[in-house]
Amino acid sequence: MNSGRFITLEGGEGVGKTTCLEAVAERIRAWGREVVVTREPGGTQLGEGLRALLLHGEHVCVEAELLMMFAARVQHVREVIWPALARGCWVVSDRFTDSSYAYQGGGRGVPAANLRFLEQFLPGALQPDLTLLLDAPVEVGRARALARGGTDRFESEALVFQERVRDAYLERAAAFPERIVVIDASGPAGAVRCHLLAALEQRCASWL
Template identity: 55%
Template sequence: MAGKFITIEGIEGVGKTTNIEFIKSWLTQQNIEFITTREPGGTELGEQLRELLLHGGDVCSSAELLMMFASRAQHLEQVIKPAIAQNKWVICDRFTDSTYAYQGGGRQLQTHVISQLEQLVHGDFQPDLTLLLDAPVEIGRARAAKRGAADRIEAEDLSFFNRVRDMFLNRAKQAVRFSVIDATQSLDSVQADIQTRLNQLKTEAAQ
């Protein structure tokens, strides 16, 4: 069976962590080899950049964008592409769609600049499936607030996250790899929707 690259996207509080655990359980039941990873992060360099991005001091928007792609370049070279070459499935908590959403939508950086960096770092290499867990910003923020102190990005205001969500939804309209999951449903319903898409992807991988 061919390796596949699945990314999990969405604003804070939509249940990415919980549903990644569900995906891991499903893959284990299907006897599919996999790894899980995250962005920014996934490598020693990436985790160092993650700490700076989420808990560092004053980071300007352009530096933030470049750090995201620096982490991603290392991640792709060291972790993601080698795993797929070994026919493993890669489950990644965030990828380039988050950069468009947070730095493009939230920070209002020009998307053509993000696109140029995307082309430089990974070109035509894209996820096989992107699960976008979607919920209104107010719901996501209320859930996220229960987790404890906010990091540098989580502390942004409501308008920032509305722009982030809008960009995610706009991205989802542009590529068939997206599956938008209503994260306001019951957890069982959310996971039933996810499992449907995973079954489809497994069928494709086996062909």
């Protein structure tokens, strides 16, 4: 019986995670695996409600933002991720806990100890098997996000915030090289997708 695997896509604003997400899922399906595609914040009724507040709410303080993120995440793990993995499915998620270390930790300045404490509430202390980190200069990502229009709370943050987020992501990648693969997302979408899928195949070869 095939074991389920948990793969996440991470990165700052405008790096192309959403467009790469389905490409990853399609490749895994081509390997004959059932795939559940999901996102954070979101993935459940509770999570989607909190997502609306987190992305578009007004006057959300740092502590409330942090706790809403983890409330959505715990529900997501219990309701979607764990059951799918238990069935032997592969789960591909747009963001997971690394995002909190980058955005609430790096961006907002929440101490890492607080993040690690909240992580303990995740069922089974769940961690991804593989994280694909799409990385691009902040100016590149910001231009792409603005070109899409309708920016949310995080996309509208100042460049210095976005730089702190990027730095925190790269620090996570350096700390966990066995799990996190950095993908250069500064080039054309097609080239980024090719690099991403090559990394996916290399890391997943032993699981197939």
